[in-house]
Amino acid sequence: MASTSITTIGGVMVVTQVIPKDDGSIQLQNASSSTAPAPPPVKKTTPIPVKMDDITVAFMRGQPHALGVVQIMIGLLCILFGLTAISSWAMIAYSPFALGAAFVVSGSVAVAAGRRTSISLVWGSLVSNVISVLIGLAGVAYTCWLLAECPPSDRFCDQQSFIEFKDVEGLRRTCSQNFYMLNVVLYGLLGLFLVLLVLQTCVTIVVCVFSGKAIRLRTPSSLSVASDDCRGLLPPYSP
Template sequence: MPLGLVQVFTGLVLMSLCTIAILVNILRVNYVVCLGLPFVISGSVAIAAYRRPSSSLIKGTLAMSVICTLLAAAGTGYFIWEISTQQRQEHCNERGGWNCSDMVWKFYDLRGGVLGLLLALSILELFVCIILSIFSGRAIQQDESDVDSYSSKSCLLKPGLDSTSNS
């Protein structure tokens, strides 16, 4: 449940920041859909699997987590590339009363900050998706065997049972 909530909220923050970055002409429109919406959907499936544990929802969580892991890795690589290839160009002619050059440098600093925040959120999503994939895989494996290594009933698919208290 907590990992699903982290995915949903991080996906929403990613979509919000990507929308701001599009309005400022830093990113293209397709990155909002590619980097935010699948995480919200995956987190929602994980929350549903927690509330109503079933084999199909756990398998759906695993599938969405694997897809989102690949998207988060691609997003992380993209933001690293964007930050590293950032070129600062002068677009000013010093005719006005205010210093245009300072404003351009502040814009590029702001751009780097937004891209850095998007990079950090993509790395967070990558780790959350990997962990959720591992937990989903373990839940599927325990559901198939229905007995864990301590010979007690599986606690991942059956709410209310705790394998540590059954020892």
């Protein structure tokens, strides 16, 4: 009498049939009929793409990375120009340009909010850029006043002492003429910084506008709409 044994080794099924020598009429058993059907292959589910929230989308439309880098560069240039006041008392009028450090701070916050957008960083970007707008407008007005005031050489020559000389006015006039190149350089720098401060003011206003739009989207209605969308992605419940 034939006998059949089934052994599973390492995920491989081995079927052994023992048939007597004189029992040649016995057909071999089909191993597939005695084994359970293989389970169907598991279908791979494609991950559902995660959509950016409305706050991030609204804020990123303002290009905070690029605008933040522009603010940082303008702020560093203003700080370097303001540090020229250390060289001479005649340059003390240019020390307020060191307030450009606020531009560096607002630009850094804008870049950080662009990399990892959160409601706290967007609020920080809005507040810091509002302060930068005020400083930028004050800087534009102050630069225009410096351009309309007396030439820088006159301010430098006023620091000199001409008490022992009789022709004080003549010496001051000669001093101003000798520092003609100083006027050209400083007037050129003031004109350049006037353009940069106007650009800085425009950039900060743009960042403030998009930060405000992103913050306005943080309302209960938007949160409820987002939760409804998430519910739509879940499979229906069947008891």
